[in-house]
Structures are given as C-alpha cells and as structure tokens.
Amino acid sequence: MPVERISKAFKDISASFKVNQLTTDIIAIKNETAIARSIRNLVHTQKGEKFFRPNLGSNVTALLFENVDTLTASSIKTEIELLIKNYEPRVSLNFVSIIPNYDSGEFEAIINYNIIGIDVLPQQLSYALQPTR
Numbered sequence: 001m002p003v004e005r006i007s008k009a010f011k012d013i014s015a016s017f018k019v020n021q022l023t024t025d026i027i028a029i030k031n032e033t034a035i036a037r038s039i040r041n042l043v044h045t046q047k048g049e050k051f052f053r054p055n056l057g058s059n060v061t062a063l064l065f066e067n068v069d070t071l072t073a074s075s076i077k078t079e080i081e082l083l084i085k086n087y088e089p090r091v092s093l094n095f096v097s098i099i100p101n102y103d104s105g106e107f108e109a110i111i112n113y114n115i116i117g118i119d120v121l122p123q124q125l126s127y128a129l130q131p132t133r
Contacts, residue, residue, distance in 0.1 A: 008117035010034045010090060035090055035115055036125050042083050043109070043129075058083045064131040068105050073098040076107060076129065090116055091123075098129075106130040 012034040014027040045057040058079040066072045077098045084093050091113040099108040107129040114122050 010115075010118075012037060031118060032115065032120060032123055035088070036123065039084060039088060039091070039111060039113075039125060040127070042087055043080055056087060060129065064107070064129055068100045068102055068107070070100060073100045073107055076109070080109065080111065084111070084113070092116055094122060101128075104128075 010031050011028050012030075015037070016027070018027050019025065020027050042056075043058065043060055046061050047057040047059065048054050050056045060076055060079050060083075063072055063076050063079065066075075077096050080096050080098070081093065084091065084096075094112040094114065095110075096112075097110040099110070101108060108126065109129050110124065110126045112122055112124045
C-alpha cells in the first residue's frame with residue numbers, strides 16, 4: 001500500500017512572464033495563489049477551447065450574456081461546481097455562491113474551498129463575472 005503524503009507544494013508560472021533578476025527564471029506563483037489562478041482560469045475556459053481536451057471548460061462565459069437573474073445565477077453556480085469537482089483535484093469544494101448584481105449587469109462569484117495536501121485555512125475566491133467580448 002502506498003504511503004500518502006500529508007504535505008504538498010503547488011507551483012505554477014506567473015501569467016505576467018516576468019523574469020526574476022537574480023535567477024533569470026520566470027517568476028513562480030505558489031500554493032494558494034497557484035490554485036486560485038487555476039480555478040479562475042478553469043471558470044473562464046470555454047468547452048472546446050483546449051486542444052485534445054474538448055470537454056475541459058464550462059458554459060459560464062455564454063451564460064454571462066443571458067438575463068441577470070436568479071435562474072442564470074443558479075446555472076452558473078452548477079457549471080462552476082461541476083467544473084471544479086471534475087477538473088481541480090487539489091481542492092475540496094465547500095460552496096459556490098453566485099449573486100446577481102442587477103444594476104451593473106454582472107454576477108459576483110464566491111468560491112470557498114479547502115486545499116488538499118497542505119495545512120492552510122479554507123480559501124475563498126471572490127470576483128465579478130462580467131460579459132466581455
């Protein structure tokens with residue numbers, strides 16, 4: 001039986017592609033920041049956008065062009081929950097809350113999750129989902 005590691009480190013490259021002046025390597029983002037970036041990228045990835053992974057992604061971007069109401073908010077919530085459960089194995093999802101903002105025509109997304117493998121408090125990612133072209 002394999003031994004399960006209690007602690008892991010998660011690393012990704014920065015989207016700015018800036019170079020560390022001392023090592024001349026691309027700056028890395030770690031642990032909580034890397035996972036938050038990954039979740040946000042997953043939410044904004046459309047199905048069929050990634051080569052050789054046609055099922056990776058969601059319909060969230062398309063739903064942002066629907067009416068700003070509780071029905072659309074519920075659909076976005078379901079899409080995000082399925083996406084994280086299927087494609088982000090590093091987290092255990094606690095809850096997703098999508099709040100429609102009728103005045104600005106956007107939705108506020110609040111995603112709360114635990115990171116599996118490292119000892120940190122539950123993480124919360126919140127940002128505005130806006131329709132953009």
